[in-house]
Amino acid sequence: MTRRITARLAVGTAAAAGLVLPLGAVPVLAEAPAGTQIQLLGITDFHGRLDSTGANVASVVERERAAHADIGTALLSTGDNIGASTYESSSQQDTPTLEFLNAIGLDATATGNHEYDRGIDDLTGRVSDTADFPHLAANVYTEGTQDVAPGLESHTMLDVEGVRVAVIGVVTEDTESLVSPDGIAGLDFGDPTAAVDRVAGELEELPEAERPDLTVVQAHLGPSDTSSLDAAVASNSEFGTLATEGHESVDAMFFGHSHTDFAFEAPVPGTERTRPLLQSGYYGEAVGQLVLTSTGDGTWTVDTQEILPTEDVTHDSPVVDEAQRIIDEAVAKSKEIGSEVAGSITEDITRAFTEEGREDRGAESTLGNLVADALAQGTGYSQLAPADFGITNPGGLRTDLKCDDQFGSEERCEVTVGELNQVLPFANDHGVVTLTGADVIGLFEEQWQPEGASRPFLHLGISDELDVVYDSEAPRGERVLSVLVDGEEIDPNAEYRVATLSFLAAGGDNFTSFANGTFEQSGLTDFELWERYFNENSPIGPDTDERQADAALDIVHNGTAEVGISYSDDDSGEYVIESTNTEAVEGPFLITLSLPEGVTADFGERAGEQPNTALVTELPAGAEIPFSLSGGEPGEHTFTARITADPASEWWDDNPMPLVHSAEAAYRVTEDDAPGDDDNGSDDGNEDDGNDDGGESPRPSDPAPGPGGDDDRGDGGNGGDDGRGGQDDDGRDDRADGSLPRTGSEIAGALAAALVLLIAGSAAVVAVRRKTAQ
Structure with a gap:
């Protein structure tokens, strides 16, 4: 039997204040003698998963209690019991989950x-009033103080069959960026390790007969890499500090938040001992178990340290029966509330996932972009002026929309109110923030989270009006290369209306640039506009258009390949596009030629659907793609060649050429080649090539700097008076008549040189991940 020693909190507070209470004011328990055993069971990040796993969790807990009936058992949680819950719980403000946790005997969280x-x-009122267990938050303070916020507790003392157990709770400092700031106004979230050390030190200062026999930390923070203790410590600084430097009196630590599972032993600072560290997954998929034995000198040895899976576990117990009754009632009520059909989908619309099947908040998703579309359109459901575009955060997406998922009796691919709520369960307010273009660029820079964050990159969902190109390998603060709004480069000084939710509008998830604007609320919650969006737009399909692209993956940008164009000097009109890649690169790639009037291109079997285009399924090693030009007026002409990944294809975070690469090349039509008109329409035989050096023809043979080189590209990267490479103006190619070099050796790589120049400056970089047909 577990008993909470409520008087112990008063003693701890009084001792810290320098007061002395008579020993008779609290129960005096003997120190746990050698050989005393205790079982600790732990859950984390349950998130109201009643229907799918609730009874399994109850069964595992009851099974282990029964298996260790001769020793005491305490059931603990490291938080996120509620919130981001499935509809059977969220539709009733998570009251069923709190009642479930009461039923299975949760002792502290x-x-x-x-x-x-x-x-x-709400936490210190309704939630705490419903729960039979304390909510612990030793590092959550009244703003500007070190006083634990009213209604919360730093720790609790449990009597577990005669063993006095101190449980200290802390939460990640990131909390202030993970929830709506309005809801936590007046609070500070401090250093978890400092809070644990403070409370553990106070407990050690108590009279010997009143000190805990066992001290346990419940920490809602955790590592992203659990392949080893060293990897876990390196992956998250909060976890690493607490796990390796936390107070020596702490005997065991349970972790959460990062949705991982592990069972480690970590050295206790200042001693030769180790202590167990556990994290039991998420969504009720596992229960952490520790069985400890007292040495009689205040320390404990570990007999059992396990992560117990809950899938398909059943156990016959009155506690399990009561838990199931609560679940059944919650499910029945939610079915009644949420069974109404709101719309339909044509196929699955999902979040992003890793190859191992775990949610990946650092990648683009069709669901995230769809929510952003709904936010943008949602301004039309209110008194607000239209938004320019919408933005949402990946952490706000809590499940997927799948054709085969059934909420009630709906048809396949129909979507119910309950299913929509499961996607956006937070009841955030919808509205618009007016930001400058510079602020919007700042938002995309802030996708890279502060150092030490549990998730280093958060990929924003963006609406169809936006195209973003970034370089993940560039220095922090310089990664965003291009932001297009309706195809036009964003103006840093102009104002833009950004549809979003209150969580982001208040700077949540460290997107602090939102704080530079004013949030106009529409009066709608996320769920209300989400439901209406489906009412008005169904059937809805996933847009497989990649709206953000990483230039670091671009084979030209990162130096994997140079793409050039060569031709001979016999005026044959025969050209070859060449690539220097040493390994084949999967496409498809689209080549587009912008030709002078009357000139046509022939790509043979590679010809695309549109004139003067080619579609290449892959670039083989040392690719050569021939084409020929014919027609046009006599004289020297220039034409533009562009290459990019085919915009009509599906690309998701692995696009080998997300940027448009383009440059000018030469084409000469002699009098003999002309179609009967001797007037070439030019005073000097050269078309206007955009150079600012007196009309001189572009010189593709001029040397070009690598990425990050000279950004002065007034000549379009094709020659001009810039002195690069040490050549004199009058010494290049010795062509007094200004004609272009015509040999393969002179012209080969010309396109590549110009492409490198284009990428060196963000002004010339554009996104092309737009479908050719919408």
Whole structure:
């Protein structure tokens, strides 16, 4: 039996204040003698997963209690019990989940960041009033103080069959960026390790007979890499510090938040001992188990340290029966509330996932972009002026929309109100923030999270009006190369209306640039406009257009390949596009020629659907793509060649050429080649090539700097008076008549040189991940 020693909190507070209470004011328990055993069971990040795993969790807990009936058992949680819940719980403000946790005998919980979703007043009021267990938050303070916020507790003391157990709870400092700031106004989230050390030190200062026999930390923070203890420590600084430097009196630590599972032993600082560290996954997929034995001198040895899976586990127990009754009632009520059909989808629309099947918030998703589309359109459902575009955060997407998922009796691919709510369960307010273009660029730079964040990159969902190109290998703050709004480069000084949700509008997830604008609320919640969007636009399909692209993957930008064009000097009109890549690169790639009037191109079997285009399925090693030009008026002409990945193809975070690469090349028509008209329409035999050096023809043979080189490209990167490479104006090619070099050796690589110049400056970089047909 577990008993909470409520008087112990008063003693701890009084001792810290220098007061002395008579020993008779609290129960005095003997120190746990050698050989005393205790079982600790832990869950984390349950997120109201009642229907799918609730009974399994209850069964595992009851099974292990029964298997260790001769020793005491405490059931603990590291938080996120509620919030981001499935509809059977969220439709009733997570009350069924709190009742479920009461039924299975949860003894104490740390507060997770999601416990603050509805604000501190809801947590310390309705939630705490419903729960039979304390919410612990030793590092959550009244703003500007080191006083634990009213209604929360730094720790609790449990009597577990005669063993005095101190449980200290902390939550990640990131909480202030993970929930709506309005709901946590007046709070500070401090350093978790400092809070643990403070409370553990106070407990050690108590009279010997009143000190805990066992001290346990419940920490809602965790690592992203769990392949080893060293990797886990390196992957998250909060975890690493607490796990390796936390107070020596702490005997065991349970972690959460990062949705991983592990069981490590870590050295205790200042001693030769180790202590167990556990994290039991998420969504009720596992229960962490520790069985400890007292040495009689205040330390404990580990007999069992396991992560117990819950899938398909059943156990016959009155506690399990009561838990199932609560679940059944919650499900029945939610079915009644959410079974209405709101619309339909044509195929699955999902979040992004890793190859291992875990959610990947650092990658683009069809669901994230669809939500952003709905946010932008949603301004039309209110009194607000239209938005220019919409932006949402990946952490706000809590499940997928799948044709085969059934909420009630709906037809395949129909979407119910309940299913829509499961995607956006937070009840965030919808509205518009007016930002400058510079602020919008700042938002995309802030996708790279602050150092030490549990997720280093958060990929924003963006609406169809936006195209973004970034370079993940560039220095922090310089990664965004291009932002297009309706095909036009964003103006840093202009104002843009950004549709979003209150969480982001208040700077959530460290997107602090939102704080530079004013949030106009539409009066709608995320779920309300989401439902209406489906009412008005169904059937809805996933847009497989990649709206953000990483230039670091671009084979020209990163130096994997140079693409050039060569031709002979016999005026044959025969050209070859060449690539220097040493390994084949999968496409498809689209080549487009912008030709002078009357000139046509022939790509043979590679010809694309549109005139003067070619579609290349892949660039083989040392690719050669021939084409020929014919027609046109006599004289020297220039034409533009462009190459990019085919915009009509599906590309998701692995596009080998997300940028448009283009440059000018020469084409000469002699009098003999002309179609009967001797007037070439030019005073000097040269078309206007855009150079600012007196009309001189472009000279593709001029040397070009590599990425990051000279940004002065007034001549379009094709010659001009810039002195690059040490050549004199009058010494290049010795062509007094200004004609272009015609040999393969002179012209080969010319296109590549110009492409490198284009990429060296963001002004010339454009996104092309737009479908050719919408």
